Amino acid sequence: MIWQIELVVLLIVIICGIGAITVKDLLGAAILFGAYSFMMCLLWAIMGAVDVAFTEASVGAGVSTVLFVATVFRTSRRTKD
Amino acid sequence: MxxxxxxxxxxxxxxxxxxxxxxxxxxxxxxxxxxxxxxxYIERTMQETSVPNIVTAVLADYRGYDTMFETVVIFTAGVACFFLLRIFGRIESESRMYRHIPTGITLRISKDAEPPRESREFERIDLAWVPYDVVVKTSCRIIVPFCQLFALYVIAHGHHSPGGGFQGGVILGASVILFAISNNMRLSFTRISEKMAVLLCGLGVLIYAVTGALGTLLGSNYLDYGALSRLFGVDPVTARSLGILFVEIGVGITVMAVIITLYYNLASAGRHDEGL
Structure with a gap:
């Protein structure tokens, strides 16, 4: 494999992971987490685990992001208590 | 700290x-x-199960117990989400929103007033006002069937290519979510109701467990699909391949139903009236 691509993907994984837990906005965190999942999917594909990559792409990057966004849609800007 | x-x-x-x-x-x-x-596994999978994708064979046949209880875990997650979030009993919101389709005028009608009859001219819309978007609705209507066809392909072709019950089930669930997002949640309830989604959660696990139990009934070990050969009249190697297919279908049904249940409950905060 081309190690430069792997290095770039790994760096984006780390940046997205740190960004997802530090960013204040919940919607931003959900999107960053989706990007993190997609980069993990690329990593699995690079390592030859295509089945795992497929699962990560459909579950991690696809449906769980939708579920997060649907839940964030139900939250309000300020707490009620 | x-x-x-x-x-x-x-x-x-x-x-x-x-x-x-x-x-x-x-x-x-x-x-x-x-x-x-x-x-x-690399040397003997092909002659023992006639499944070219070794990952599928290990997942559904050699490590059948593992996958069965993974399916049970997913089922439990769906049921737990249902019991935590679902609000039983109808909570009527203060007012309802209707759209007059020919003119595009939006009506807000209070709880006590008589709502317009559901007809071709009026459609009920969500309280968070959504504009009428013919592009989104039409493109999603075209995408959804292909999405579901691809999901069925992924489940059925898991023997030969990457994929299988988990991935195919997720794509099937995602197609229903796409339908619910592009139209509205009430319309998707008419396609797959809440009761049906929860029943399908259990049905998938049941299919998996019954396929395993058939092996016991036919005088072999639990989850030994080779014993199904007498039932179908094929040789044991083909029977193991068929058994994997049945099991994958069960997994796919459970995963699809759990994804839909999660979406219904999370997006409508358990009220099941309107969502994203």
Whole structure:
């Protein structure tokens, strides 16, 4: 494999992971987490685990992001208590 | 307290990274896993199960118990989400929104007033006002059937290519979510109702367990699909391939239903009236 691509993907994984837990906005965190999942999917594909990559792409990057966004849609800007 | 937390995380993180140095290198032919476990499956999967994709064979046949209880875990997650979030009993919102389709005028009607009859001219819309978007609706209507066809392909073709019950089920669930997002949640309830989604959650696990139990009934071990050969009148190798297909269908149904249940409950906050 081309190690430069792997290095770039790994760096984006780390940046997205740190960004997802530090960013204040919940919607931003959900999107960053989706990007993190997609980069993990690329990593699995690079390592030859295509089945795992497929699962990560459909579950991690696809449906769980939708579920997060649907839940964030139900939250309000300020707490009620 | 915060610095203490960071110190603990860094300590255990570096300990974990230090421990991974003891692992054999990635793809090392001298590693114990490559010496004993992998060759057994690589050499004999094809003649024992006639499934070219070894990952599927290991997942659904050699490690059948593992996958069965994974399916049970997914089922439990869906049921737990249902019981935590679902609000039983109808809570009527203060007012309802209707759109007059020919003119595009939006009506707000209070709870006590008589609503317009559901007809071609009026459609009920969500309280968070959504504009009428013919592009989104039409393109999603075209995409959804292909999405579902691809999901069925992924489930049925899991023997030969990457994929299988989990991935296909997720794509099937995602197509229903796409339908619910592009139209509205009430319309998707008419396609797959809440009761049906929850029943399908259990049905998938049941299909898996019954396929395993058939092996016991036919005088073999639980989840030994080779015993199904007498039922279908084929040789045991083909029967194992067929057994994997049945099991994958069960997994796909459960995963699809759980994804839909999660979406219905999360997006409508358990009220099941309107959502994203």
């Amino acid at each position: 915060k610095t203490l937390g960071i110190i603990v995380v860094l300590l255990f993180g570096s300990l974990l990274i230090y421990c991974t140095l003891d692992f054999p290198p990635w793809g090392d032919p001298q590693a114990p896993a490559s010496m004993h476990v992998s060759p057994r």
